[in-house]
Structure formats: structure tokens, C-alpha cells
Amino acid sequence: MASSVTPLSATDAGFGDLDAKTAASLLAVAGDIALVMDSAGVIRDVALSGAESQFDGATQWIGRPWIETVTPDSRAKIDTLLKEALSSGVSKRRQVNNLLIDGIDVPMSYTALRMGRDGGLIAVGRDMRHVSALQQRLVEAQQAMERDYWRLRHVETRYRLLFQIASDAILVIDATTLKVLDANSAAGQVWGDTPDRLIGRTFPFGADAAGTHLLEELTATARSAGRAGDVLVTIAPGGRSYHASASCFRQESATLLLVRLAAADVGPSVSAAADSPLRVIDLIERSPDGFVVTDLEGRVLTANRAFLDITELASEEQLRGTLFSTYIGRPGADFPVFTTMLKKNGAVRLMATSARGSHGHQSEVEVSAVWAPESEEPCIGFTVRDIGRRLAATPQGARDLTRAVEELTTLVGRVSLRDLVRDTVDLVERHFIEAALELTNDNRTSAAEVLGVSRQSLYVKLRRHRLVAPGSGEEPPVS
Incomplete structure (x- = not known):
């Protein structure tokens, strides 16, 4: 026996002999939720596809106007959907934000249809949360790439400016072939030629026999030891x-050599001053990364503008003389770690810690350090890089867990080890249960399978960690 299906038309949308509730159930399969409404837009029934936990409280919309279940900025779109469905039978698809019982906004894409000639309506919606999350990640990635691009452009501009205005002759040389890759204006004056004509020549050149031999030893020592001291050449x-x-x-x-020639009549004291930490700080005053110099006790001697931004201070005078540990790391704990590692290795690279501003702002940073304990004015130089944007790309739950464990760490010495371990285990267990629920869209059965526990055990843990509202009626099935 052949069955007939009444098609939707521009003037009369219908589903043959199917009642509105049955039609809504069928349409929900094509989407995630279907709302049965009268001609005034009042919800009379709700049909869900898949796990009901995705739309907790959606059944409580029954009896309320559809326009009241969305955020204020989406109400104009709901009004347009209703008018189009009543006039033409089928509306265009539009994205709105539904309000769930817990106050969470859920982006939804709806199409409204008129059922038969009685004016009844059905709205079929698709959950757009995954699309919204992907769009947000794409925007964040694009913004991060844009910021990194301009930061690199600014750094390159500063490098080129400093390179060209330096009073000393500077050559950048390929350590393998000894070919000159770059030269500044001062280098052109030393060799009596334009910097462009120096590029490509094999170093050393332009010196007498003794000077050539000294320069060859200089480059050989720099390649093997990383640095070579001053030699006097003509x-x-x-x-x-x-x-x-x-x-x-x-x-x-690639391995490169940076060769610098300073006029001998300037004097060694001035030449040394050009290599001092204070001179370096002056050159990188506009660096996007914070740079600060302290004495061996951790009192700040000088800092650049980027570090002042991190500490939320207006001037260097406010910062000078204060302790570095006031702003970076745990007070009284991280600075001894820096000094210990400096004594052992001579440098600290990319140590992750936190920074605190004078007005309470906190951020995650990476700190590198080097010291000069034998210099005339012993000091430590710190480079501080804000990595908050990089951490923003990590899952929020992971950051919350790390922050919570750090807070438990502050209890060392005040709480017994047994209590600390118990609280940490409970914290980690709660975190992984929440992650499993998020992964399975709050489907308890699937979450239990993901975690490798029975559903009864999962419900026990949910109640213990207060992840199930008291009196919600959510109980494990009786086996």
C-alpha cells in the first residue's frame, strides 16, 4: 500500500495526518531540539534529540512564550522567525541564544515551520556551541598570530635602529664560511667602504699580517668557547x-659570529661600559619583554618600561630599591631558587612563575636570568616575559587545577602531609570527573565508561564532590 506525504508549500506547511507532537519528535532527529507552539508563539511541548542533559530545564519552557526563553538581544530574531513562519510557512534559519535554567547562554540555530492551517508552529533548533567554540579559537589564534607578527616587526625595527646607530663597527659573520652577512654604518667607515660592499667578503680582511692572524684566532676561539676577549688590531x-x-x-x-671593533683611543674603561648590564638595559628600554637588574640580594637597581607595566608602577624611582621577589614569584621562596641555579649553572632559562602588580593584577610569566658576581658592581639581570596569552589557549580546567594545587602548596607547614595528599587526590578526582562530563556533554553513562568506573560509583563520587544538586532526583540505576 503506497503512502503519501503532504509536501511543505509556501502557503501551507504540514505533515499529513501526523499530530504536532509526533512531527516535533521527527524533526528533533534532524536537529537537537524541537519546540511545539501555538500561533502566538507560546511553547506547548518540547522534543529533544540525544542526551537531555544538553538542554537541562528545557521542559520548563512549556507554557512560556518562546521569546522569553532567549536573551534580550535575540528577541527581535524570534519575532522575525514567528512572522516569517506564519506568513510563508517556513522561516529562514537564524541564530539566537537560549537561556537555560542555570543561566548559561546556549547559541542555537532555529528554523520555524507552520503546521497545517490551524496556525500551530514548530521550531527546530541545532546546538551551535561546538561551532561557537571553534570560531572563538580561530579568532584567538588569528589575534595571537597578529600580535606576534607585529611584536617581531617592532623587535626587528629596534634591532636595525640600534645596529645602525651603534658607534662601534659590528659585523655579523657566518661561522662556517666566515662570509660577512651584515654590517653597520660604523663598519663601513672602518674599512672605508659602504656596508653593502662588505657583505659577502670573507673575514678577516683589511688588516696587516699580525692583525689577520689575531682575528683568525679570535673567530676560532669564539666558535669553540662562545666568546672571545679583546685583541688589538690595525x-x-x-x-x-x-x-x-x-x-x-x-x-x-645556523651558527653566526658577532664581531665588534671599538676604537682603541676610546679607552678600555669606556669599552667595558658599553658591555655593562646598565648599558644593555638602556638599549632595550623599549623591549616588549620586561628587563630588570638587581643586586645579589634582590634589590632592584634599574628596569625597563615593560617591567614597570608588569609591576603597575608609574616610574622607575618607585621600583628602585624594592625587592624583586615583591613582584615576581613567591615572596621569600623563588629568589633563593634563582640564586642557587645561578651559582650552579651561571644562568636560568625560562623558569615559569607568576608576577604580581602593585594594584593586585596577577599574570603568568617566564623568567630568565644571568649574573655577573665578579664585576665591579655585582648584579643579576632578569628577563621577564608575560605568557598569559599562551596559557589562555590551554583548557580552562587545566589552569584551574594548576592554580588550586598551587594554593594547596601554600599550606605546607600548616597542614599535615596526610591531609594535603587527601585534599590533592580529591581535587584531582573532581577535576577529571568534570572533564569527563564536559567531554560527554554531561552524559553520566558515557562519562562512567570514559573514566572506567561503574555508573553507581560515578554517582557516589558526584554526590561526594557535590557535583549533583541536592534533591535533584538523579540517582544511579538499580542493578
Whole structure:
């Protein structure tokens, strides 16, 4: 026996002999939720597809106007959906934000249809939370890439400016071939040529036999030891004497040498001052990363503008003389760690900790440090990089768990180890249960399978961690 289906038309949308509730159940399969309404837009029934936990409290919408179940900014769209469905039979798809019982906004995409000639309506909705989350991640990734791009552009601009205005001659040389890759204006003056014509030449050049030998030893020492001290050489055509030094560094999997020549008549004291930490701070005053110099006790000597932004202070005078540990790390705990690692390794690289502003703002940072304990003015230099944006890309639950464990750590010495371990285990267990519920869209059965426990055990843990509202009636099935 052949069955007939009444098609939807521009003037009369219908589902043959099906009643509105049955039609709504069928339409819910195509979406996530279907609302049965009268011609005034009052919800008479709700049909759900899949886990009901995705729309907790949706059945409580029955008897309320559809327009009252959405956020205020979406009500105009609901009014348009109703008018289009009543006039043409089928509305266009529009995205609105539903309000659940717990106050959470849920982005939904709805299409409204008129049922038969009595003016009844059915709205079929799709949950757009996963699409919204993907869009948000895409926007965050694009913004992060844009910020990183401009930060690199600014750093490159500062590097080029400092490179060109430096009074000392500077050459960047390939450590393997000894070919000059870059040269500043001062280098062109030393060799009596334009910087562009120095690029590509094999170093050393322009010196007498003794000077050439010294420069060859200088570059060889820099390649093996990473740095080579001053040697006195004479460079033609001016015949002037220069103090030459070299250092080795890595860039894009290539080993490069930075060779600097300072005029010998300037004097070694001025030349040394150019390498002092205070001189370096002056050169990187506009760096996007914080830079601060302290004495060996941790009292701040000087800092750049980026570090002042981290500490929320207006001027360097407010910062000078205060303890570095007041703003970075745990007071009285992290600075001894820095000094211990400096004594052992000579440098600290990318140590993760936290920063505190004078007005209460906190952020996650990475700190690198190097010290000069034998210099005329012993000091420690710290580079502080804000990594809050990078951590923002990690799951919120992981950050909350890390923060909670850090808070428990502060109880060491005040609470017994047994109590600390018990509280930590409970905290971790609660975190993983919440993660499993989020992964399964709050489906208890699937969450129990993900965690590898029985459903009864999961409900016991949910009640113990107060993840089930008292009196909600959610009980484990009787086996």
C-alpha cells in the first residue's frame, strides 16, 4: 500500500495526518531540539534529540512564550522567525541564544515551520556551541598570530635602529664560511667602504699580517668557547687601532659570529661600559619583554618600561630599591631558587612563575636570568616575559587545577602531609570527573565508561564532590 506525504508549500506547511507532537519528535532527529507552539508563539511541548542533559530545564519552557526563553538581544530574531513562519510557512534559519535554567547562554540555530492551517508552529533548533567554540579559537589564534607578527616587526625595527646607530663597527659573520652577512654604518667607515660592499667578503680582511692572524684566532676561539676577549688590531686604510671582540650565537639552525671593533683611543674603561648590564638595559628600554637588574640580594637597581607595566608602577624611582621577589614569584621562596641555579649553572632559562602588580593584577610569566658576581658592581639581570596569552589557549580546567594545587602548596607547614595528599587526590578526582562530563556533554553513562568506573560509583563520587544538586532526583540505576 503506497503512502503519501503532504509536501511543505509556501502557503501551507504540514505533515499529513501526523499530530504536532509526533512531527516535533521527527524533526528533533534532524536537529537537537524541537519546540511545539501555538500561533502566538507560546511553547506547548518540547522534543529533544540525544542526551537531555544538553538542554537541562528545557521542559520548563512549556507554557512560556518562546521569546522569553532567549536573551534580550535575540528577541527581535524570534519575532522575525514567528512572522516569517506564519506568513510563508517556513522561516529562514537564524541564530539566537537560549537561556537555560542555570543561566548559561546556549547559541542555537532555529528554523520555524507552520503546521497545517490551524496556525500551530514548530521550531527546530541545532546546538551551535561546538561551532561557537571553534570560531572563538580561530579568532584567538588569528589575534595571537597578529600580535606576534607585529611584536617581531617592532623587535626587528629596534634591532636595525640600534645596529645602525651603534658607534662601534659590528659585523655579523657566518661561522662556517666566515662570509660577512651584515654590517653597520660604523663598519663601513672602518674599512672605508659602504656596508653593502662588505657583505659577502670573507673575514678577516683589511688588516696587516699580525692583525689577520689575531682575528683568525679570535673567530676560532669564539666558535669553540662562545666568546672571545679583546685583541688589538690595525685596520687599513685609516691605519687606526681597534679593540676587536667576538661572540657566537645561533639563529634559525645556523651558527653566526658577532664581531665588534671599538676604537682603541676610546679607552678600555669606556669599552667595558658599553658591555655593562646598565648599558644593555638602556638599549632595550623599549623591549616588549620586561628587563630588570638587581643586586645579589634582590634589590632592584634599574628596569625597563615593560617591567614597570608588569609591576603597575608609574616610574622607575618607585621600583628602585624594592625587592624583586615583591613582584615576581613567591615572596621569600623563588629568589633563593634563582640564586642557587645561578651559582650552579651561571644562568636560568625560562623558569615559569607568576608576577604580581602593585594594584593586585596577577599574570603568568617566564623568567630568565644571568649574573655577573665578579664585576665591579655585582648584579643579576632578569628577563621577564608575560605568557598569559599562551596559557589562555590551554583548557580552562587545566589552569584551574594548576592554580588550586598551587594554593594547596601554600599550606605546607600548616597542614599535615596526610591531609594535603587527601585534599590533592580529591581535587584531582573532581577535576577529571568534570572533564569527563564536559567531554560527554554531561552524559553520566558515557562519562562512567570514559573514566572506567561503574555508573553507581560515578554517582557516589558526584554526590561526594557535590557535583549533583541536592534533591535533584538523579540517582544511579538499580542493578
